Amino acid sequence: MNEDLISSAVSFLSDPNVASSPLTKKVEFLESKGLNQQEIEEALNRANASHSTSSTGVSRAPSAPEPQPPIDYYNMAPPPLPERSWKDYFIMATATAGVTYGLYQVVSKYLVPSIIPPSQSTIEDDKTRMEEEFIKIDKLLEQLSTDQSDIKEQNENKLKEIDVVIENVNDFLAKYNKDKLSFDDDLRLMKSEIQNLKNSVEKNMDMTKDSVKFELSEITAELDSLKQLLRSRGAITSETKGDGPSRKLAPVSSIPSASDILKRAKEKRSGTREPEVSERAPNEENGSTKVEAASSDKPEPFTAPGITKPVTLGGVTAAGIPEWQLRDKEKQLEESSPSIPSWQQQQKTNNDIVKDNIANIGVPSWQLNAQKNPEEEAAQ
Numbered sequence: 001m002n003e004d005l006i007s008s009a010v011s012f013l014s015d016p017n018v019a020s021s022p023l024t025k026k027v028e029f030l031e032s033k034g035l036n037q038q039e040i041e042e043a044l045n046r047a048n049a050s051h052s053t054s055s056t057g058v059s060r061a062p063s064a065p066e067p068q069p070p071i072d073y074y075n076m077a078p079p080p081l082p083e084r085s086w087k088d089y090f091i092m093a094t095a096t097a098g099v100t101y102g103l104y105q106v107v108s109k110y111l112v113p114s115i116i117p118p119s120q121s122t123i124e125d126d127k128t129r130m131e132e133e134f135i136k137i138d139k140l141l142e143q144l145s146t147d148q149s150d151i152k153e154q155n156e157n158k159l160k161e162i163d164v165v166i167e168n169v170n171d172f173l174a175k176y177n178k179d180k181l182s183f184d185d186d187l188r189l190m191k192s193e194i195q196n197l198k199n200s201v202e203k204n205m206d207m208t209k210d211s212v213k214f215e216l217s218e219i220t221a222e223l224d225s226l227k228q229l230l231r232s233r234g235a236i237t238s239e240t241k242g243d244g245p246s247r248k249l250a251p252v253s254s255i256p257s258a259s260d261i262l263k264r265a266k267e268k269r270s271g272t273r274e275p276e277v278s279e280r281a282p283n284e285e286n287g288s289t290k291v292e293a294a295s296s297d298k299p300e301p302f303t304a305p306g307i308t309k310p311v312t313l314g315g316v317t318a319a320g321i322p323e324w325q326l327r328d329k330e331k332q333l334e335e336s337s338p339s340i341p342s343w344q345q346q347q348k349t350n351n352d353i354v355k356d357n358i359a360n361i362g363v364p365s366w367q368l369n370a371q372k373n374p375e376e377e378a379a380q
Helices: 003-014 023-032 037-059 086-115 120-239 258-270 276-294 323-334 342-361 365-379
Strands: none
Touching: 003 023, 003 037, 023 037
């Protein structure tokens, strides 16, 4: 704050002629004199303080106040200018120097070159500098062109490599697709073969199961017939015991076991098979021949009581088939009709021959062969 202005404002406000004027006019007058709001407030405070002290001193005197003439604000003289200190001069000098230097620079850089042309030496120097810059620019452009050509060549090489890689990938994909198709075909073929093999295995298993069942049923029937023969043989032996000479009976060791029966059935099935009608007669003839050959060294047969025909072959008892069964067989043979076709008669004749041989012999040929084999082994 400027103390000189504040003191002049206080003296102005302390004037008795000004004290009765409105406050707004006082403030406007002080602002017109260059005082700011803070200085005006300070001046008002000081003026009020001095006015209060003067009013207290005047109130002690009981004299009546004298009338004051009206104040003429427009004809009042301006307050005296404040005194300037060295700071104001320093600021003024600094501002003047700055403005002067700025004007000098503007004139020397912009006005003088445009008005006065440059000298020849300056032009030569500028030309030399420009040529040097052009040379640098040319070198830089050459370097850029060289780098660009190198980069272009590298890019072309990379593009060629990429093309080669793409071709390899395409070839690999084509080969893979071809191999995949062939693999799929092989897989489908393998699946079909496996399915066919499975079906054939199942079919063969079913056939084998059926054949095994059939063979087992045949073996069971043969075992049942053997049991019946053994029972009837035992009964005949007990009946004829002490009545006549003892008969030769097939030993128990001559009866083959179930494993031997299965083995013979497998050997029979593995051989070449012919039609049933043409196969049975030669087999039975061979069987009868073997039985006759096996019984060549046996004692003479004898006639058992109650049986019309010899029931032994080679001295081996035929299990004592009853007489009524033999009569029924003969009657069936005699009652065969001649009107039956020849092939049926031949088949029936073959079957009857087989049955007659079984009825007359009592023991199957393979049992007699089984009996003969242990004897030959013992002789050896």
